[in-house]
Amino acid sequence: MLLQKTNFSKKFTSFTKNFIRFTSQKFTPFKIAVCQLKISHEKKENFNKIKKAVEESKKNGADITVFGESCTCPFSRGSWLKNAEEIPRGETTEFFSNLAKQNNISIISGTFPEKEDEKKVYNTCCVFDDNGKLIAKHRKLHLFDVDVKQFRYHESDLILPGQNLTIANTQKFGKIGIGICYDLRFPQIAQIYAQHQCKLIVYPSSWMRPTSKHWDLLLKVRAIDTQCFIVGASPARDEKAKFVCHAHSQVVDPWGLVLLELDEKEGIGYAKIDYNYLEEIRQKIPVLNQKRDDVYCLEDLSKKQK
Numbered sequence: 001m002l003l004q005k006t007n008f009s010k011k012f013t014s015f016t017k018n019f020i021r022f023t024s025q026k027f028t029p030f031k032i033a034v035c036q037l038k039i040s041h042e043k044k045e046n047f048n049k050i051k052k053a054v055e056e057s058k059k060n061g062a063d064i065t066v067f068g069e070s071c072t073c074p075f076s077r078g079s080w081l082k083n084a085e086e087i088p089r090g091e092t093t094e095f096f097s098n099l100a101k102q103n104n105i106s107i108i109s110g111t112f113p114e115k116e117d118e119k120k121v122y123n124t125c126c127v128f129d130d131n132g133k134l135i136a137k138h139r140k141l142h143l144f145d146v147d148v149k150q151f152r153y154h155e156s157d158l159i160l161p162g163q164n165l166t167i168a169n170t171q172k173f174g175k176i177g178i179g180i181c182y183d184l185r186f187p188q189i190a191q192i193y194a195q196h197q198c199k200l201i202v203y204p205s206s207w208m209r210p211t212s213k214h215w216d217l218l219l220k221v222r223a224i225d226t227q228c229f230i231v232g233a234s235p236a237r238d239e240k241a242k243f244v245c246h247a248h249s250q251v252v253d254p255w256g257l258v259l260l261e262l263d264e265k266e267g268i269g270y271a272k273i274d275y276n277y278l279e280e281i282r283q284k285i286p287v288l289n290q291k292r293d294d295v296y297c298l299e300d301l302s303k304k305q306k
């Protein structure tokens with residue numbers, strides 16, 4: 001019994017120490033570049049644009065760059081099947097990895113089609129550190145199957161849903177939570193990322209125009225209810241494309257204020273991410289510590305009230 005107690009107390013102490021070390025870890029403020037590019041049908045052309053954008057971001061002092069959903073080929077069935085490739089064996093993984101290493105910059109790749117078989121793919125985002133190492137891979141979890149104002153889209157005809165939440169554990173930026181576009185509508189993911197000490201959540205996206213107001217609101221709401229920095233990175237709008245996106249990439253701070261918003265055109269925007277500011281907000285309004293997980297359930301209500 002005594003032995004058990006000692007073990008428990010040792011375990012508890014080391015857990016507490018780790019927890020304190022982890023939560024009090026200091027990060028230097030850093031610069032994020034959000035690259036909003038017009039997508040061509042030619043993968044090579046997209047690679048060239050992405051390369052130039054990474055080089056420009058680096059020149060302008062960015063520490064990490066982010067791209068939008070479907071950034072290496074247009075969002076269409078034919079194009080996605082044609083361009084699907086394995087990760088990490090495919091040329092796109094190699095391309096981003098080399099780019100990160102050569103420019104000594106971290107990259108959140110946006111998304112591209114990951115091959116499962118001849119008929120099905122995943123909608124996948126990869127995170128590379130500044131040595132070019134692939135440190136995380138997120139497959140879109142919630143598929144965009146909707147019918148809004150003559151706009152019918154059925155992503156699950158082609159795409160398989162991912163099965164895991166993804167946190168990229170980085171040296172310079174701490175833990176980064178990843179979601180893809182429609183995943184933004186599901187607050188559970190962002191809540192779990194915040195509970196696991198993420199301070200930054202990135203959503204490579206290609207949001208549709210009829211729900212553009214939701215895009216603006218959801219980015220702010222996710223920032224406020226997780227007290228994280230939220231990045232929504234989109235391709236530029238192409239009126240001739242099959243899927244015409246809203247664009248308007250944004251970075252929102254943990255208070256819900258927009259630090260950066262692009263318009264519909266191509267461009268690169270920069271935002272400073274300062275976790276000291278985030279900690280101030282988390283101290284002022286400590287919702288993450290005040291959660292009542294013990295009551296967020298109706299099952300036991302009748303028993304409790306007896």
Ligand SMILES: NC(=O)CCC(=O)C(=O)O
Nearest residue numbers: 144181182206207208211
């Ligand atoms: N690519 C997407 O998942 C689009 C999501 C979207 O536009 C929405 O309204 O939700």
